[in-house]
Amino acid sequence: MSNWKLIATGLRFPEGPIWLPNGDVLVVEIERGTLTRVSPDGTKTVVGDCKGGPNGAAMGPDGKVYICNNGGSFTEVDFLGLTFPGPFTPE
Numbered sequence: 361m362s363n364w365k366l367i368a369t370g371l372r373f374p375e376g377p378i379w380l381p382n383g384d385v386l387v388v389e390i391e392r393g394t395l396t397r398v399s400p401d402g403t404k405t406v407v408g409d410c411k412g413g414p415n416g417a418a419m420g421p422d423g424k425v426y427i428c429n430n431g432g433s434f435t436e437v438d439f440l441g442l443t444f445p446g447p448f449t450p451e
Contacts, residue, residue, distance in 0.1 A: 368402045373436055373443045376417030378425065388414035388427060391436045391443065395427065 372391035379385055383400045388410065395408035395417065416428035437444050
């Protein structure tokens with residue numbers, strides 16, 4: 361059984377995690393439209409305003425971060441404490 365440790369809360373639909381050598385993680389926040397750095401102590405820092413709906417990220421061989429973006433074509437819907445790309449109709 362693994363021991364899990366909660367590092368950060370309040371991220372708005374994070375995806376595309378990129379692990380950095382110093383232990384930080386970069387994530388895109390689809391609902392917030394940002395590229396966010398999360399430090400091991402839980403500190404969150406917005407490092408890029410992506411607009412639209414960033415929904416994936418990767419580190420390129422040149423050391424730059426490349427972001428996929430859906431252009432804001434989804435509306436996020438909260439249901440039972442979870443966020444879904446909408447439209448979403450619970451059964």
